[in-house]
Amino acid sequence: MRSLTIRDLSKTYFDAYAGSHVDAVRGVSLEVTQGEFVSLVGPSGCGKTTILNMIAGFIPCSGGEIRLDGRAIHGPGPDRGVVFQSFALFPWKTVLDNVGFGPKMRGVPKAERDRTAREYLELVGLAHAADRYPNELSGGMQQRVGVARALANNPEVLLMDEPFASVDAQTRMTLQEELTRIWQERRPTIIFITHDVSEAVFLANRVIVLSKGQILDEVDIALPRPRVWDKLHEDAAFKSLSGKVLQLVRSA
Amino acid sequence: MTLLLKAWGYYARVSKRWPVIETLVPFLPLIAIWWTVAELQIFPPAFFPGPAEVAQSFWTLLYKGILTAYLYDSVVRLAVGAAAGIALGIPLAILIGLNWRAHLALWPILLFFQAIGDIAWLPILLIWFGFGLTTMTFVIVYTVLFPVVLNTVLGVRSVPIELQRAAASLGASRWRILTEVILPGAMPNIITGLRNGLGYGWRALIAAEIIVGTSGIGFMMFDARRAGSVVEIVVGMIVLGVLWYIVDNWILAPLERATGERWGLVTK
Incomplete structure (x- = not known):
C-alpha cells in the first residue's frame, strides 16, 4: 500500500540577481507508505522546504511527479494537511x-x-x-x-515544515512528545521537515538526509515507542542513531 | 497635596463612569482662553464673539430648525457619497491588489487622478452638472474613493502568503480564500482607508457646499458670511468638529477595536 510517491522531482529557480538558474531540488525520488512517519533533515538550502512546498502544491515542480494514492498532484488540496513554522x-x-x-x-x-x-x-x-x-x-x-x-x-498526509522551530526548547520537547503520542493514537502519514537531527531521530520511523537538493542517504529509526525525552536522552541506541545522522548531515 | 490627589482620584472615578467627561475636559482651557480674549475685547465683538454669544446662536438656530435641517442634509450627502465610494473602491482595490495585470494597468491612472484634488474638479463639474446634488455627490465619491482604494490595496497585499496557503491546503476555493482570509486580513487597512476617506470626504463636502450648496452646514457658514454673522460661522465650525468626533469615536474607533485590535493585527 503506497501512500505518497515522488519520482525524479526537481525544481529550478531563476535567480534574477545572479542572472542564472539555481537547482534547488535535483532528481529526488521517495516512497512514503501510509501511516509512516518520515523526517527530512538537512542544512539550510538543501531543498527540504522546497520539496515540501511542491508536495503541498504551493509551488509547481520543474520536473518529475508527485502522486498521492496514484493521483498526480496539482495545486494545494485538503488531502495534504500542512503545519507551518509560522503557525499561520x-x-x-x-x-x-x-x-x-x-x-x-x-x-x-x-x-x-x-x-x-x-x-x-x-x-x-x-x-x-x-x-x-x-x-x-x-x-x-x-x-x-x-x-x-x-x-x-x-488529510491523507500531514506535511510539517519545521513546526517547532519557533518555540522555546522546553516547549519544543513537550510538543515533540505530544506529536509522537498523537501519531501512535491516530497513525497519520507524516512528512516532517527539520534541520534538528535529534528532533528528526526522536520523531520518525525513517530519517532522510538531504544535501544540495538530493537525497544523500536514509536511516531507519527502530527505536521503541512511546518515545519520551527522559528515557531517550541517555539511550545508547538513540545516541548512536543521532550520531550517525549528524555525521551524514555534517558531511552534506 | 493630599487634596489634589483626592481631587484627581475623584476625577478618575467619575471620568471612568462617564467617558464623555474625558473628552470634554481638554476643551475647558481652550474655551477659557477664548472667553478671556473675547471679554478683553482685543478684537471688536462682531468679529470675535465669545462662547456665550455662540452658544446662544447655536440654540436659536437649533430652535428654528435650521441647524438640524442643514445638518441632516450634510450628513445624508456624506453617507450617500461615502457608501458609493466604498462600494466602488473596495472591489476595485481587491482587483488591483490581487491581479498584477490590473495593478499594472490601473495604478498609474489612479495616482494621476489622485493628484487632481476634489476641489479641482469643481469648475468642470459645475459646467457639466450645474449647482446641484450630482456635483456634490461626485466630489464626495471622488474624495472617499482614493484613500479607500490605496489603503485596501495595501491591506490586500500585506495578507501573509502563508495564511492563503493554509486556507488552500484546508480545501478553500479562491472565492473562500478571498472572503475568509484576504478580506478579514485587509480589514485594519480598509478601516484606516474608511477613516481617512470619510475625514477627507467630510471636508470636501463642506467646501462643495460653500461653492455649490443651497443647504447644509457649509452653505450655512457661507450664507452667514454674506450676512456678516461671525457667530453663525463659528457655530458651523464647532458643529463640524463635534460631528466628526462623534463619527470617529462612535463608529470608526469601535470598528477598529472589534477587528484589528482584537485579532492582534494592530497594537492598542
Missing part, C-alpha cells in the same frame, strides 16, 4: 473556528464541525482555549492549534 493561524478566528476551518470548507454544518474541532482540541490538550483568539496564546499553544487544525481535516 487565522488571527480573526477563534481557536475553535480555526480548527473547524477545513470542515467548514467542505460544507459541514456548524454544530458538527464544532464537535469535530472540540475533539481535536481535546487531542492536543487545548479544549479550554476554544473561544480564545490566536494572539492570546503562547507559541506552543498556537502550534498545537496548527496541528489540530491540520488533523481535523482528516
Whole structure:
C-alpha cells in the first residue's frame, strides 16, 4: 500500500540577481507508505522546504511527479494537511473556528464541525482555549492549534515544515512528545521537515538526509515507542542513531 | 497635596463612569482662553464673539430648525457619497491588489487622478452638472474613493502568503480564500482607508457646499458670511468638529477595536 510517491522531482529557480538558474531540488525520488512517519533533515538550502512546498502544491515542480494514492498532484488540496513554522493561524478566528476551518470548507454544518474541532482540541490538550483568539496564546499553544487544525481535516498526509522551530526548547520537547503520542493514537502519514537531527531521530520511523537538493542517504529509526525525552536522552541506541545522522548531515 | 490627589482620584472615578467627561475636559482651557480674549475685547465683538454669544446662536438656530435641517442634509450627502465610494473602491482595490495585470494597468491612472484634488474638479463639474446634488455627490465619491482604494490595496497585499496557503491546503476555493482570509486580513487597512476617506470626504463636502450648496452646514457658514454673522460661522465650525468626533469615536474607533485590535493585527 503506497501512500505518497515522488519520482525524479526537481525544481529550478531563476535567480534574477545572479542572472542564472539555481537547482534547488535535483532528481529526488521517495516512497512514503501510509501511516509512516518520515523526517527530512538537512542544512539550510538543501531543498527540504522546497520539496515540501511542491508536495503541498504551493509551488509547481520543474520536473518529475508527485502522486498521492496514484493521483498526480496539482495545486494545494485538503488531502495534504500542512503545519507551518509560522503557525499561520487565522488571527480573526477563534481557536475553535480555526480548527473547524477545513470542515467548514467542505460544507459541514456548524454544530458538527464544532464537535469535530472540540475533539481535536481535546487531542492536543487545548479544549479550554476554544473561544480564545490566536494572539492570546503562547507559541506552543498556537502550534498545537496548527496541528489540530491540520488533523481535523482528516488529510491523507500531514506535511510539517519545521513546526517547532519557533518555540522555546522546553516547549519544543513537550510538543515533540505530544506529536509522537498523537501519531501512535491516530497513525497519520507524516512528512516532517527539520534541520534538528535529534528532533528528526526522536520523531520518525525513517530519517532522510538531504544535501544540495538530493537525497544523500536514509536511516531507519527502530527505536521503541512511546518515545519520551527522559528515557531517550541517555539511550545508547538513540545516541548512536543521532550520531550517525549528524555525521551524514555534517558531511552534506 | 493630599487634596489634589483626592481631587484627581475623584476625577478618575467619575471620568471612568462617564467617558464623555474625558473628552470634554481638554476643551475647558481652550474655551477659557477664548472667553478671556473675547471679554478683553482685543478684537471688536462682531468679529470675535465669545462662547456665550455662540452658544446662544447655536440654540436659536437649533430652535428654528435650521441647524438640524442643514445638518441632516450634510450628513445624508456624506453617507450617500461615502457608501458609493466604498462600494466602488473596495472591489476595485481587491482587483488591483490581487491581479498584477490590473495593478499594472490601473495604478498609474489612479495616482494621476489622485493628484487632481476634489476641489479641482469643481469648475468642470459645475459646467457639466450645474449647482446641484450630482456635483456634490461626485466630489464626495471622488474624495472617499482614493484613500479607500490605496489603503485596501495595501491591506490586500500585506495578507501573509502563508495564511492563503493554509486556507488552500484546508480545501478553500479562491472565492473562500478571498472572503475568509484576504478580506478579514485587509480589514485594519480598509478601516484606516474608511477613516481617512470619510475625514477627507467630510471636508470636501463642506467646501462643495460653500461653492455649490443651497443647504447644509457649509452653505450655512457661507450664507452667514454674506450676512456678516461671525457667530453663525463659528457655530458651523464647532458643529463640524463635534460631528466628526462623534463619527470617529462612535463608529470608526469601535470598528477598529472589534477587528484589528482584537485579532492582534494592530497594537492598542
